[in-house]
Amino acid sequence: MSFQVNKINDRLSVATQLNARELQALKEQGFKTIINNRPDDEETGQPRSATLSEDAKQLGLAYFELPVTGANITDAHVEQFDNIVENQNGPVLAFCRSGTRCATLWALSEADNATTDSILKQAQQAGYDLSALKPRIDQRREATAANIAYSVTHDIVIVGGGSAGLATAASLLKRQAGLDIAIIEPSENNYYQPGWTMVGGGIFPAEKTRRKTQNVMPRSAKWIRNKVIGFDPDRNAVLLEDGQQVGYKRLVVAAGLQLDFEKIEGLSETLGKNGVTTNYQYHLAPYTWQLIRRFKGGTAIFTQPPMPIKCAGAPQKVMYMAADYWRDNKILKGTNILFCSSGAVIFGVKAYVPTLMKYVGKYNIGLNFEENLVAVDGTSQTAWFERKDENDKVHRVSRKFDMLHVTPPQSAPDFIKMSPLANQEGWVDVDPTTLRHQRYENIYAVGDCGSMPNAKTMAAARKQAPVVAENLITDRGGKHINAHYDGYGSCPLTVERGKIALTEFGYEGKLLPTFPKWLIDGTKPSRLAWWLKVKIMPFVYWSLMLKGREWLAKPQLKPDPKTGL
Ligand code: FAD
Numbered sequence: 001m002s003f004q005v006n007k008i009n010d011r012l013s014v015a016t017q018l019n020a021r022e023l024q025a026l027k028e029q030g031f032k033t034i035i036n037n038r039p040d041d042e043e044t045g046q047p048r049s050a051t052l053s054e055d056a057k058q059l060g061l062a063y064f065e066l067p068v069t070g071a072n073i074t075d076a077h078v079e080q081f082d083n084i085v086e087n088q089n090g091p092v093l094a095f096c097r098s099g100t101r102c103a104t105l106w107a108l109s110e111a112d113n114a115t116t117d118s119i120l121k122q123a124q125q126a127g128y129d130l131s132a133l134k135p136r137i138d139q140r141r142e143a144t145a146a147n148i149a150y151s152v153t154h155d156i157v158i159v160g161g162g163s164a165g166l167a168t169a170a171s172l173l174k175r176q177a178g179l180d181i182a183i184i185e186p187s188e189n190n191y192y193q194p195g196w197t198m199v200g201g202g203i204f205p206a207e208k209t210r211r212k213t214q215n216v217m218p219r220s221a222k223w224i225r226n227k228v229i230g231f232d233p234d235r236n237a238v239l240l241e242d243g244q245q246v247g248y249k250r251l252v253v254a255a256g257l258q259l260d261f262e263k264i265e266g267l268s269e270t271l272g273k274n275g276v277t278t279n280y281q282y283h284l285a286p287y288t289w290q291l292i293r294r295f296k297g298g299t300a301i302f303t304q305p306p307m308p309i310k311c312a313g314a315p316q317k318v319m320y321m322a323a324d325y326w327r328d329n330k331i332l333k334g335t336n337i338l339f340c341s342s343g344a345v346i347f348g349v350k351a352y353v354p355t356l357m358k359y360v361g362k363y364n365i366g367l368n369f370e371e372n373l374v375a376v377d378g379t380s381q382t383a384w385f386e387r388k389d390e391n392d393k394v395h396r397v398s399r400k401f402d403m404l405h406v407t408p409p410q411s412a413p414d415f416i417k418m419s420p421l422a423n424q425e426g427w428v429d430v431d432p433t434t435l436r437h438q439r440y441e442n443i444y445a446v447g448d449c450g451s452m453p454n455a456k457t458m459a460a461a462r463k464q465a466p467v468v469a470e471n472l473i474t475d476r477g478g479k480h481i482n483a484h485y486d487g488y489g490s491c492p493l494t495v496e497r498g499k500i501a502l503t504e505f506g507y508e509g510k511l512l513p514t515f516p517k518w519l520i521d522g523t524k525p526s527r528l529a530w531w532l533k534v535k536i537m538p539f540v541y542w543s544l545m546l547k548g549r550e551w552l553a554k555p556q557l558k559p560d561p562k563t564g565l
Pocket of ligand 1: 165192
């Protein structure tokens with residue numbers, strides 16, 4: 001990246017990484033102060049801050065170090081940045097890798113002085129799109145206005161009352177009835193999302209996967225029907241959409257992940273019509289089944305975006321269910337099925353690949369790996385994919401379709417990405433075994449929003465919830481937390497109607513079968529696994545997991561290495 005200076009206002013400019021030569025030029029342009037917002041060693045060849053500091057001082061420039069990463073900008077950083085800029089006698093230049101971190105610090109520091117729109121516009125004019133920062137700027141302004149008057153403080157606050165949040169609340173209450181727990185959840189309904197593959201395959205009606213939130217919320221927990229827009233971990237508070245703040249002693253973040261439909265050009269306009277569908281939304285899974293049932297032959301494309309996504313097997317489960325139906329109805333021969341995946345292999349855990357390849361052959365599925373869906377035009381039924389050639393040059397490939405099942409790109413929710421709780425990739429930055437936050441000891445994450453490198457599944461949340469409950473209660477009692485999560489996740493692959501390969505694995509792809517091999521061998525399709533998925537798992541979800549009954553999900557306890565207890 002060549003050196004570039006972008007002016008924010010007369011007092012502050014922000015820039016890309018600089019070196020000693022550029023310091024000289026900056027001095028000649030009249031800058032008096034340099035702020036370095038970049039930690040050392042982010043990339044090879046990056047000048048060390050101590051060296052730059054020496055060089056700056058020799059030129060008579062003031063030099064400040066305030067290293068931040070995109071994910072860990074706290075209110076304290078913002079205040080320090082603002083103090084430095086406000087107290088200099090002359091123009092200040094802040095730099096990081098691209099200037100975005102400096103612009104972010106500035107934008108947050110401006111919350112009390114200007115409207116959010118004008119701050120974002122000013123940043124845009126300087127070349128920085130900070131629109132994702134909007135909720136946090138609003139939050140800072142409102143926090144000041146309210147002078148941090150929390151509406152209320154609870155012992156435990158859970159952000160997100162989906163699968164993982166409610167399971168954690170239930171597990172906490174099973175351990176200690178009467179705990180003061182508030183669950184912040186905006187949705188009227190709770191969903192059993194693993195059932196959506198079955199809805200798209202015509203096995204379940206959609207309604208079987210949905211219940212009213214009020215009917216599944218633990219009775220003694222307080223439901224705050226609202227949306228969280230920001231976190232203030234230094235003050236133990238979360239900010240709600242309506243401007244209220246809720247304080248906590250301990251916080252569990254369970255807000256799931258976000259579906260980024262808008263990252264694919266034209267998709268939102270055509271989803272639910274023109275043969276374009278997804279099982280990733282409650283209201284669209286029935287349309288998948290409608291398309292499968294009415295299909296008369298032609299080209300059916302199934303896409304898979306870059307990982308991580310929830311239920312990494314779901315993009316292909318729907319494909320096998322469709323292919324099997326078309327085979328039964330004698331239209332498979334006239335059908336061209338394509339699996340277009342941005343991944344390089346059909347499934348990340350090798351043990352399951354032979355079975356999947358057998359079905360790929362049986363249904364005559366064309367595999368197009370390292371191909372990423374980027375645009376869709378519903379009217380002409382055309383999809384565009386990007387793929388790299390041997391020289392890493394990106395090419396666009398267009399494909400016509402009669403049916404397109406899209407698995408959308410996914411990422412951490414924006415309000416988490418922009419918060420101090422996030423890691424570099426935007427997920428809540430927790431220890432992968434204890435699920436406790438890496439920097440804030442009274443915060444935990446559970447479910448899809450956590451940084452743990454497990455397969456993001458309900459099965460994982462079912463095992464994680466008791467771990468978080470156990471550790472949080474132990475920590476409340478002032479003891480060393482000792483419940484460990486081994487990365488368990490499960491993705492039952494519906495390879496045909498009536499048979500499932502029950503994949504169960506943990507960190508680093510280690511196979512973690514629940515049942516003995518003679519009963520269910522997860523690497524082979526089995527009728528018993530299908531029966532489990534269709535008849536037993538919905539019951540496990542509604543009647544065990546959400547009630548704190550930890551069937552086959554008791555947390556593993558490990559002794560404290562120091563005390564042996
Ligand atoms: P969710 O259940 O999505 O809950 C997140 C909650 O947070 C939601 O209720 C949401 O309203 C709330 N929230 C969001 N933003 C905010 C905010 N700002 N403030 C407050 N609350 C907020 N898993 C399996 O184990 N097996 C399967 O076979 C399987 N198949 C799947 C098939 C499909 C098509 C899909 C979509 C998923 C599948 N999964 C499967 C994955 C599984 O459903 C998820 O991993 C699981 O639901 C994650 O639980 P969660 O609580 O982290 O997220």
